[in-house]
Amino acid sequence: MRKKFIVAATIAAISNINPVWADSDIEALRKQVEALKKDYEQRINALENRLQQSEENAQLAQQKVEQIVDKVENTKSTSSAGQSNFNPAVSVILDGRYADFDNDPDAYELPGFMLGNEAGLGEDGFSIGHTEIAFSANIDDKFYGKATLAIHDHEGETETDLEEAYIQTLGLGNGLTVKAGRFYSAIGYLNEQHEHTWDFADAPLIYRGLFGNQLRDDGLQITYVAPTDLFMQVGSELFRGDRFPGGGDHDGVGAWTVFANIGGDIGIEHSWQLGFNHWRENDVNGRTSGGHSHGGAATETPSFSGDSKISSLDLVYKWAPNGNPTSQNFKFQFEYFDRREDGNITMLNSGPPEEVSTYDGQQDGWYAQAVYQFKPHWRTGIRYDRLSSNNKGSDDDVLAEAGLDDEGHTPERYSAMLEWLPSEYSRIRLQFNRDDSYEDADNQIFLQYTHSLGSHGAHQF
């Protein structure tokens, strides 16, 4: 490049000092010089442009750096001001429904089973379901804590109930975890889960018949997870034992449970869990259930005293294409419960003399359900419930009055539901039950919403 320039310059110089050259030659040279000049101007322009561009680029880079610095500053300021991170996670579950029953829901009974106080069907028409307010947080590096308040209507009055209040150890090590306070027992699969996470608007019949929907109590729980690839967990609970289906006033350990769960994956798409559970209370002292009143006389209430034991088995299977449940997934669950009781039934406020019968109870039941999310935000499911009982005693009339006679009827129920879940935090459900709990079969329809506000804890398997 430089060479060319020198040559051109020399030629130009020569052309100036050599006037003897022919005009045509000079003309040709002049043209060449013009062309060279143009070429160089273009090149210089291009270089200038490139310089300007790199300056702009440098400026852009500078801006980017400034942006990143800003971002770092932002992160710093918020993490130091992040006081709210230390506040407990608060969540509110809003639940409401419209229900339609063919039969009078107050006349509901489950032949062969003494129903607890909360085991009813709920109101016909519009009603507020189970509103829950929960607080939870890691207390420090050793403990986690949670408290749940449940607000619901009961016989026309709004009741607030301390549903759960417990602490739980964090990382005790060696797979051990201890929980203390009031909590849902780990027996059964559904029992430990909150009502709003259930797949149907109502509890399985066997949960209604044995626990008055769910079993919870005050006490202590210890679980151990084995260091194996297959999930193996064993645990035990010690309970006060005063709450339904226990009863009386215990100053020590009134009831206890043991449970074991195993589970794992089959390939990437299938997972399963199998559980065995046992609950026992040897000294149930006066467990009462809803009474009947006879023509204005004082309400006669059946009361059970004696020993009670429940054994159960649960199985859960889940499938999701590629193990990714977001769009599609399937869940099957089955639970079986068996209860044996030995003691007496007394009809309180009867007589005098008070009506009493010995009682040898055998009740069992199961349900199976399948839920399929067939496309994002839509789920459908079916469920079947079946119960049976074989209760004996010295006075059949007393047992019949206590609702412990199966009246020659096998309670069963068919349910189907369709859910729309606009987001993780909201759900609208339409459910239909054909309920053969007692001799008059009932058609039940529920339209229910369940929405959650605030932080929303992780759900169990």
Next chain:
Amino acid sequence: MYKQIKTHLFVLLIFSLWASNSHSEINVFACEPEWASLVQNLGGSKVNVFSATTALQDPHHIQARPSLIAKARRADLLICTGAELETGWLPLLLRKSGNGKILPGQPGHFMSADHVTLLEKPKLLDRSQGDVHADGNPHIHLDPNRIMLIAEALASTLSRIDPDNQSYYQKNWTSFKDTWSKAITKWEQHSQSLRGKKIVVNHNSWVYLENWLSLERVATLEPKPGIAPSSAHLAQVLAELKDNQADMILYATYQNDKAVRWLAHKTHIPVVALDFSVSSDETLFQWYERILNQLLDSK
């Protein structure tokens, strides 16, 4: 006599503990495959890595399955994205596994997002804005420069957990640093032609890739993060794209592709389906190469 036996037993116990320690690998529980791959790079033969998810699973929505609890129970090191990505399942795993080594505050609790700055930290935390993460966009593994920072922190974490093999981890880190920086330079050169390309995304999960490759996002199919595209919103996107034509539509293979296909059909914009993370038969390097090639091929 008793004392002697006691001492004996004690020595035996210590010895057996030491013996079992020195021969066992570090069990690593990785929430996502990219971290599994990274920790395998740095830990080599000293680590035994398990990935809780695959590239075909949505890391936002994983269930705390029994198998995951069993794996978390035995982990010496937990490596996850953090920034609330795993908030729907990780806390439950930690509580259920009864394993103190991987709890927050312990060296065995490694959250990648803690070691880099995050983009798109929301100004307003409100669920009406969709599934927003308070700390910022958590999909940091799509920026190789951030991966570098994370790798450095991870190497020192491995050394803390397993000080006996400190020099081994440092050696691996040095060699990773070298190969990775060369790879970044190469990728940046190869991807020159992608700069300034206009893209449409399904979910807002590509912000770090956009930043790195200077891609320009002109539309998002989800009206709000985590909210499925509505037909009204799609119609709006379609109208916008008429005036501002995009070069490609990007989505992750674990995501539902219905809206993407619809838009591609209407606009004839090419669709690029990218695996959102490392597949089981490839390394982090290979995955980066693969997605870059897919982007380059689509033009």
